[in-house]
Amino acid sequence: MTRKDRCHFDAVLHSFEDACVTLPVNALLPVRTLRKATKSSRKYQQIAASIREVGLVEPPVVARDPSNPGTFLLLDGHVRIEVLKDLGIESVECLISTDDEAFTYNKRISRLSSIQEHRMIRRAIERGVPEEKIARALDINPQTVRRKFRMLNGISDETIAILKDKPCPMVVFETLRKMKPLRQVEAAELLVNANNYSAAYASAILAGTPQAQLMEGAKPKRLKGISPEAMARMENELARLQEAITSIQETYGQDHLHLTIIKGYLAKLLGNARIVRYLMHNRPEFLTEFQVIADMTSTLPPEAAA
Known part of the structure; x- marks a missing residue:
């Protein structure tokens, strides 16, 4: 390492001090105030249960x-500190x-x-942690722990890969298991x-799934108020929707590239005063549309891009 590199390395600032420090809870000054409803929220109860059980x-x-x-x-951990106060710690x-900037904390949570x-x-269960202890730490009942443990039974590896980081509730996987x-x-x-991971949407997909694509032993689809004809139409519409989505995915990258090139080309044309004068006198409707395209910042509709 050269002297210049060492100087550059020494100039790098650390985000935190090297060692943790034990401080009185009451000595920490919060930079924001918790809402009154926070203590009655489900999230607060789960954090409290976790701290009581595992620290x-x-x-x-x-x-x-x-x-x-x-x-x-206090930059981050307001709820945790409030729980500690309630527990008498x-x-x-x-x-x-x-850095005393609190904006950076809890803004990029995964x-x-x-x-x-x-x-x-x-x-945790494979390492010998009792189900009851996990349930107390998560503030749920042991039966829910067992359901979460078995959640991916019968789910294909490809499906798991697609949904591995998506906010799917457990009941969605129970619905997918029937397919x-x-x-x-x-x-x-x-x-x-569709960016829709609700149980209702998963049930609608299940309802539109042909019987031949359901697992053996799955109960026939029976939806109150829907006739066999309507069910058949739903199956056909879902099939067409899947085909349309696949088609769009295959051409999206190329179409977006073409639009970007066109936008740049039109912006260059509108930078020429002679072309703008010609369009203004001969094709004013073209000029308006060209300006809209050149000023675009997103290919999404205005209501979606907002």
Whole structure:
């Protein structure tokens, strides 16, 4: 490493101090106020149950208050600190941030998907953690833990790969399990393309699935108020929708490239005063449309891009 490289390396600033510090809970100054409804929320109860059962997993993040030595600003972990106060815990181990900007925390959270949660529960059970302990930590009943443990039984690997980071509730996988593997993949793609992971939408896909694509032993589809003719139309419409989505996916990249080139070309044309004058006098409707295209910042409709 050259001297110049060492100087550059030494100039890199650390985001946190090297060691955690144990601080009195009451000495931490919050940078925001929790809503009154927070303590009655499901999320608060789950965090409280987790802390009671396994302790604090992620330490709060604080920053030294430069205007008041010996005090600390609480940047991240407001709910955790409130739970500790309720539990009567007087001190907590904290990470010390070198930056007092709270905006960066909790703004890029990767929410835990159902499949990721399933894998964590499965790994814990395989390591010998009792179901009851997991249930208490997650504030759910042991039966739900067992359902989450078995959630992917009967689900194809391809379907799991498609939905591995998607916010699918557990009941969606229970619906997909009634379909044959190939239909599971098609259904997963429909969920992703529609960005709709609700149980109702999964049930609608199941209702539009031909009997031949259901698992053996699956009960015939019986939806109140829907005639066999309407069911057949639903199956045909879902099939056409799948074909249309596949067709769009195959040409989307090329179409988007063409639109980008066209947009750049029109913007260049409109930069020529002679062309603009000609269009204004001879084809004013073209000029208006060309300007709209040249000013586009997204290929989405205005209401979708907002």
